[in-house]
Amino acid sequence: MKPFEHVRAERTERALAAHARHPRAQYLAGGTNLVDLMKLGVLDPPLLVDIGRLPLDTVAETSDGGLGIGATVRNSDLAAHPLVRSRYPVLSQALLSGASPQLRNVATTGGNLLQRTRCPYFQDVSHPCNKREPGTGCPARDGVHRDLAVLGHSAHCVATHPSDMAVALAALDARVRLLGPDGARELPLTDFHRLPGDRPERDTVLRPGELVTEVVLPPPAGTSAYRKARDRASYAFALASVAAVLAVADGRVRHAALAFGGLAHRPWRARAAEEVLRGAPADEETFARAVDAELAAARPLRDNGFKVPLARGLAVRVLTDLAAAS
Amino acid sequence: MDREGTAGRDDGRGEGRDGPEGPTSSVTLRVNGTVHALRLDNRTTLLDALREHLDLTGAKKGCDHGQCGACTVLVGGRRVNSCLLLAVACDEPVTTVEGLARDGRLHPLQEAFVARDALQCGYCTPGQICSAVALLDEAAAGHPSHVTPPHAARAEGAADLTRDEIRERMSGNLCRCGAYPHIVDAVADAHRETVR
Numbered sequence: 001m002k003p004f005e006h007v008r009a010e011r012t013e014r015a016l017a018a019h020a021r022h023p024r025a026q027y028l029a030g031g032t033n034l035v036d037l038m039k040l041g042v043l044d045p046p047l048l049v050d051i052g053r054l055p056l057d058t059v060a061e062t063s064d065g066g067l068g069i070g071a072t073v074r075n076s077d078l079a080a081h082p083l084v085r086s087r088y089p090v091l092s093q094a095l096l097s098g099a100s101p102q103l104r105n106v107a108t109t110g111g112n113l114l115q116r117t118r119c120p121y122f123q124d125v126s127h128p129c130n131k132r133e134p135g136t137g138c139p140a141r142d143g144v145h146r147d148l149a150v151l152g153h154s155a156h157c158v159a160t161h162p163s164d165m166a167v168a169l170a171a172l173d174a175r176v177r178l179l180g181p182d183g184a185r186e187l188p189l190t191d192f193h194r195l196p197g198d199r200p201e202r203d204t205v206l207r208p209g210e211l212v213t214e215v216v217l218p219p220p221a222g223t224s225a226y227r228k229a230r231d232r233a234s235y236a237f238a239l240a241s242v243a244a245v246l247a248v249a250d251g252r253v254r255h256a257a258l259a260f261g262g263l264a265h266r267p268w269r270a271r272a273a274e275e276v277l278r279g280a281p282a283d284e285e286t287f288a289r290a291v292d293a294e295l296a297a298a299r300p301l302r303d304n305g306f307k308v309p310l311a312r313g314l315a316v317r318v319l320t321d322l323a324a325a326s
Numbered sequence: 327m328d329r330e331g332t333a334g335r336d337d338g339r340g341e342g343r344d345g346p347e348g349p350t351s352s353v354t355l356r357v358n359g360t361v362h363a364l365r366l367d368n369r370t371t372l373l374d375a376l377r378e379h380l381d382l383t384g385a386k387k388g389c390d391h392g393q394c395g396a397c398t399v400l401v402g403g404r405r406v407n408s409c410l411l412l413a414v415a416c417d418e419p420v421t422t423v424e425g426l427a428r429d430g431r432l433h434p435l436q437e438a439f440v441a442r443d444a445l446q447c448g449y450c451t452p453g454q455i456c457s458a459v460a461l462l463d464e465a466a467a468g469h470p471s472h473v474t475p476p477h478a479a480r481a482e483g484a485a486d487l488t489r490d491e492i493r494e495r496m497s498g499n500l501c502r503c504g505a506y507p508h509i510v511d512a513v514a515d516a517h518r519e520t521v522r
């Protein structure tokens with residue numbers, strides 16, 4: 001690990017000011033991804049601005065009946081929060097399906113959104129990688145890519161975003177609040193993460209020095225659930241996962257939001273599937289047709305074609321279960 | 327809060343100082359009830375601070391990347407992987423496996439591990455035990471897990487610790503010797519002991 005300065009920020013404005021001292025400074029939240037990548041030599045920030053004690057650690061109901069989730073709320077606390085468990089089960093389930101209890105006790109909302117890909121070449125500095133070193137190439141495309149993207153990838157990068165939490169947030173129509181040197185802004189979570197295109201080094205639209213301060217959920221729009229397929233029963237990243245929110249009235253779909261994890265460079269909101277679902281009979285046949293409409297866009301690589309039927313099965317199952325329960 | 331000399335403060339006048347190896351900070355760690363004032367290279371993880379600077383070698387280094395749980399200790403009563411926690415970022419009391427015994431008596435989980443023969447080589451054991459101590463507290467507080475049925479997730483009160491629940495809740499601790507069945511037995515025993 002390269003030497004670095006460590007500065008503890010107690011207030012949000014101080015964090016921004018400290019970060020401005022160095023162009024390659026990094027915010028340190030739980031450190032479960034950042035410290036790991038520093039040990040691997042993937043990142044070598046000269047300055048860490050420790051935001052672990054910023055007063056952004058609360059979960060509170062908003063005036064419209066939604067939920068405001070601070071950027072430094074720990075993943076375990078969020079998963080166990082009574083309002084999350086009762087109103088947004090998809091979020092609690094997604095969090096609990098990720099990492100381990102030890103990691104979730106430390107990992108934060110902001111850090112979870114901004115965790116880097118688990119692409120093996122990205123994590124190994126002895127290989128080229130467009131995301132780590134722009135312009136060096138993408139060995140994953142023709143190399144080891146069983147765990148990587150089937151949707152939205154580019155010639156420059158086929159990585160996936162590893163977060164489970166972010167997939168749930170995408171289906172919940174969450175919004176992300178940011179504070180940067182140029183002020184505050186807010187955007188839908190689905191616009192926060194990018195597709196790789198020809199700039200795979202940029203995971204998100206976050207600007208230099210910008211801090212995630214809060215994630216805001218609208219009131220729940222239906223019943224919800226998360227389902228994840230992985231290589232072992234626990235403590236593994238998703239091969240494919242699905243977050244779904246469903247509301248049914250008189251046997252027809254009143255609201256449906258569907259997002260896939262493990263398939264793309266960002267949580268994949270399935271708008272084409274939702275189009276088919278809206279107003280249609282809430283039955284398995286419709287669900288299968290909707291999911292197929294979405295996955296028609298899949299472009300599997302040599303070794304990850306299995307993800308398409310896997311994701312299809314997960315999505316149809318989750319929607320069917322939700323319909324049965326409502 | 328137990329922390330005195332914090333690493334560089336946000337006013338930029340902090341106590342950070344450049345040593346030959348790189349920036350260092352004065353760090354106050356409270357471990358198993360004893361306060362230690364240390365000057366550490368900022369790169370030092372809590373695990374290395376415990377093992378290399380405080381001679382507390384109970385917490386083990388397995389993977390050093392958050393993947394195995396051998397380094398599990400309690401920070402502010404919560405289980406964490408000490409290999410991914412920078413010592414300069416640690417400002418709550420730390421409990422390691424060395425600090426679990428009370429008045430010369432082993433912690434009920436330590437006793438259960440011995441009684442159930444829940445180990446072979448023992449390398450993962452300190453991490454397993456610290457993890458299990460926190461597991462019982464989390465379950466008592468009603469925290470759900472990935473295998474908790476959704477209807478139970480809405481219920482109040484302590485979580486029902488089935489074998490599946492124990493396995494899932496211990497999944498952050500790997501055991502290369504495969505002592506899992508006895509580890510689950512030991513945790514179940516200690517749980518029965520504590521809820522009695």
Ligand SMILES: Cc1cc2nc3c(=O)[nH]c(=O)nc-3n(C[C@H](O)[C@H](O)[C@H](O)COP(=O)(O)OP(=O)(O)OC[C@H]3O[C@@H](n4cnc5c(N)ncnc54)[C@H](O)[C@@H]3O)c2cc1C
Nearest residue numbers: 029030031032033034098099108110111112114163164212
């Ligand atoms: C063995 C292992 C298994 C895992 N399995 C899973 C899994 O199955 N599913 C899953 O979803 N995750 C998994 N994870 C990843 C884990 O969820 C992330 O490491 C964690 O969420 C990161 O949060 P953190 O607070 O520790 O972030 P940090 O490591 O502190 O930060 C990560 C990045 O985010 C930036 N950052 C953090 N907070 C902010 C903020 N508020 N504003 C701006 N920038 C910020 C940091 O500068 C850094 O670049 C796993 C991790 C490990 C080590």
Ligand code: SF4
Nearest residue numbers: 119129138157158159
């Ligand atoms: S898929 Fe992306 S992260 Fe992986 S090697 Fe290619 S460019 Fe790098």
Ligand code: FES
Nearest residue numbers: 388389390395409
């Ligand atoms: S040594 Fe920390 S998790 Fe393996």
Ligand code: FES
Nearest residue numbers: 446448501502503
């Ligand atoms: S007893 Fe040997 S690793 Fe667990």
